[in-house]
Amino acid sequence: MIEVRDLVKRFATDRVVTAVDHVSFTAEPSQVFGLLGPNGAGKTTTLRILSTLLSQDSGTASVCGFDVAKDSAKVRGSIGFLSGSTGNYGRLTAREMILYFARIQGVDNPGARTDALIERFEIGNFANQRCDRLSTGMKQKVSIARAIVHDPPVLILDEPTTGLDVIVSQTFLRFIEEARSDGRCVLFSTHIMSEAERLCDQIAIIHSGRVLAIGSLDALRERTGERYLESIFIRLVERDDR
Amino acid sequence: MRVALLVLAKELRETLRDPHVIIFLAFPLILYPMMIWGGVQLAMLEQGWSEGQTYQIGADGPADFLALLDDHEQIERVPGGIEALERGELDAVAVATETGESLQTVVHHRSQDRRSRAAEKLIRRELRKLRTDRTAALAAAHGLNEDDLSPLEIESEVLTGDAEWLGAIMATIVSIMAPMSMLITGIYPAVELVVSERERGTLETTLVAPSPRSMVLLGKVLACTFLMLVAAAGNLFALGLTLSHLNLLVLESDSIWYVPPLLPMLLSLPAVFASAVLCASGLMLSMIPARNFKEGEYAGSIVLMIGIVPILGAAIALMADGGNGLLAVPLANTVIVLHHAVMGTLTVVAALAVTAENALVAGVVLAIGAAITNREDYLLAGRLPRWLQWLHRNEAS
Numbered sequence: 001m002i003e004v005r006d007l008v009k010r011f012a013t014d015r016v017v018t019a020v021d022h023v024s025f026t027a028e029p030s031q032v033f034g035l036l037g038p039n040g041a042g043k044t045t046t047l048r049i050l051s052t053l054l055s056q057d058s059g060t061a062s063v064c065g066f067d068v069a070k071d072s073a074k075v076r077g078s079i080g081f082l083s084g085s086t087g088n089y090g091r092l093t094a095r096e097m098i099l100y101f102a103r104i105q106g107v108d109n110p111g112a113r114t115d116a117l118i119e120r121f122e123i124g125n126f127a128n129q130r131c132d133r134l135s136t137g138m139k140q141k142v143s144i145a146r147a148i149v150h151d152p153p154v155l156i157l158d159e160p161t162t163g164l165d166v167i168v169s170q171t172f173l174r175f176i177e178e179a180r181s182d183g184r185c186v187l188f189s190t191h192i193m194s195e196a197e198r199l200c201d202q203i204a205i206i207h208s209g210r211v212l213a214i215g216s217l218d219a220l221r222e223r224t225g226e227r228y229l230e231s232i233f234i235r236l237v238e239r240d241d242r
Numbered sequence: 243m244r245v246a247l248l249v250l251a252k253e254l255r256e257t258l259r260d261p262h263v264i265i266f267l268a269f270p271l272i273l274y275p276m277m278i279w280g281g282v283q284l285a286m287l288e289q290g291w292s293e294g295q296t297y298q299i300g301a302d303g304p305a306d307f308l309a310l311l312d313d314h315e316q317i318e319r320v321p322g323g324i325e326a327l328e329r330g331e332l333d334a335v336a337v338a339t340e341t342g343e344s345l346q347t348v349v350h351h352r353s354q355d356r357r358s359r360a361a362e363k364l365i366r367r368e369l370r371k372l373r374t375d376r377t378a379a380l381a382a383a384h385g386l387n388e389d390d391l392s393p394l395e396i397e398s399e400v401l402t403g404d405a406e407w408l409g410a411i412m413a414t415i416v417s418i419m420a421p422m423s424m425l426i427t428g429i430y431p432a433v434e435l436v437v438s439e440r441e442r443g444t445l446e447t448t449l450v451a452p453s454p455r456s457m458v459l460l461g462k463v464l465a466c467t468f469l470m471l472v473a474a475a476g477n478l479f480a481l482g483l484t485l486s487h488l489n490l491l492v493l494e495s496d497s498i499w500y501v502p503p504l505l506p507m508l509l510s511l512p513a514v515f516a517s518a519v520l521c522a523s524g525l526m527l528s529m530i531p532a533r534n535f536k537e538g539e540y541a542g543s544i545v546l547m548i549g550i551v552p553i554l555g556a557a558i559a560l561m562a563d564g565g566n567g568l569l570a571v572p573l574a575n576t577v578i579v580l581h582h583a584v585m586g587t588l589t590v591v592a593a594l595a596v597t598a599e600n601a602l603v604a605g606v607v608l609a610i611g612a613a614i615t616n617r618e619d620y621l622l623a624g625r626l627p628r629w630l631q632w633l634h635r636n637e638a639s
Contacts, residue, residue, distance in 0.1 A: 051450050052450070053446060053449060053450065073452045073453070073454070074452070076450050076451060076452040076453075077452035079450065081446070081447070081450040083443070083446070087442040087443035087444045087447075088444065089252070089256055089444055090442070091255075091256045091257075091259040091260060092252070092255065092256055096255070100248070100252050101447070101451065103248050104245060104248050104249075104448070104451045104453060105451055105452065106452070130259075146447065
């Protein structure tokens with residue numbers, strides 16, 4: 001579903017910074033794949049390459065069999081993208097926001113799809129309110145509906161719970177679990193260990209642009225001899241820094 | 243194109259709900275009439291004030307001169323000369339000296355003093371009456387009739403009416419103001435449509451949709467164009483109101499009015515539209531490297547400064563030789579076309595040529611924008627390609 005091979009991305013201004021350094025991993029349907037790493041590790045850059053917002057310098061990446069560099073439009077049609085910094089159009093209502101993205105995604109019968117999502121995410125009570133007048137939780141529901149309006153098989157979520165309170169975060173995490181049950185492949189990045197422990201079937205620990213370890217939580221425990229993900233993470237990062 | 247129209251409709255819906263934009267669009271409708279109304283009211287107030295004053299005047303001269311001043315109800319003749327005037331004890335000092343058959347008069351006043359300036363004007367007005375009386379007396383002394391003292395009569399015959407005169411004024415104002423107001427009013431929407439969207443994090447949601455970024459950019463350019471044209475139309479409507487008001491108040495006539503001929507005006511619209519697309523494309527392109535609202539305004543101001551040069555050049559050329567030599571210069575050609583359209587002298591060939599030229603240049607600017615936004619993350623991250631980074635240094639995301 002998602003296949004990444006030797007992905008490299010450098011940013012060059014005054015000096016060259018390698019943000020993603022030969023990253024490889026594979027994520028399957030009905031699987032939650034977590035990219036775990038500190039700020040500046042290269043998680044966002046990797047997800048942006050997979051979302052076709054950025055282009056890679058070398059290596060290959062494909063989503064649902066479509067190459068991110070060559071078939072970018074088909075890749076974008078296969079993914080739902082959401083990040084912690086994703087905003088809603090403040091002067092559109094929740095309904096207008098979902099409908100706009102249904103139309104721009106080329107969804108058949110966008111009105112009916114919008115109504116269905118409004119019902120599924122219990123948006124009805126505030127569907128006709130402008131997004132800038134909604135609470136954080138309400139906005140997040142609208143964002144989720146917007147991201148899956150075209151029923152994508154892959155979800156790419158970049159630190160989606162950053163800045164959310166516990167209750168809204170729980171809503172979001174339940175949504176990820178539902179997506180896995182629906183057969184979607186969910187690739188999400190976080191630096192919150194408890195979220196990764198709860199959700200991820202596969203975890204890639206990423207540091208300074210490189211993947212330090214990859215596998216299930218049990219496999220990582222076995223490899224490092226540590227019980228908790230936080231300890232596993234610290235052990236791997238310290239070993240890498242040495 | 244479907245995506246561009248969807249983006250256009252969304253942008254217009256969202257932007258027109260922004261109270262800042264509404265105020266921006268409505269502002270000229272209030273500003274111009276208020277400015278002229280305020281100016282006229284101020285002039286009337288000044289006139290009313292000066293008519294209600296009594297001025298302290300020091301004077302020296304022949305009897306008829308002093309009698310003229312004494313007879314005026316607003317003038318109080320008091321002792322004192324230039325020194326008293328300098329101390330502020332007098333409003334003016336008038337001195338008249340007989341030189342042969344002529345009366346040489348000097349009115350001393352203080353230019354920084356409002357009362358003193360008004361006193362000087364009043365004395366000069368009264369002296370004109372004295373000149374008429376003295377001319378008549380001089381003519382009589384030489385056995386002449388006063389009416390015979392006109393050795394030269396000058397008359398001019400105007401073939402066109404006052405309406406055409408007003409039309410020429412209107413053509414100059416409209417042709418300069420329309421492209422100028424398009425550029426000025428385009429800055430805020432351009433910043434909103436790119437930089438503010440990027441800051442709010444809504445731009446990436448649109449860019450991950452399976453639609454070409456060039457179409458997203460085109461939708462935004464069209465939205466900006468629409469807002470610029472609405473603003474320009476508002477400006478011209480407000481100018482029309484202002485001219486009408488000026489007509490009534492200053493010319494004291496409501497019969498003088500000029501309606502631009504319909505056909506040339508319609509002919510000019512495609513050229514104006516292409517010009518607006520060019521301005522919007524330039525503004526939108528300038529927003530790509532802007533990382534925040536302030537930088538967006540700065541970039542828009544640079545485009546404004548660049549755009550003003552051909553507009554002012556065309557304005558000067560219009561006065562010098564009609565400006566046809568600038569038809570090959572984008573934006574300047576819009577000024578020339580609008581001028582001819584308002585005057586009713588626009589030809590089909592000129593209108594089509596300018597439309598094609600502006601459309602071509604707008605197309606090139608749009609193509610550069612599309613090439614930049616399609617290839618990398620410039621639109622999203624607020625960066626320029628490396629070969630353009632000398633224009634605007636910033637850091638990698």
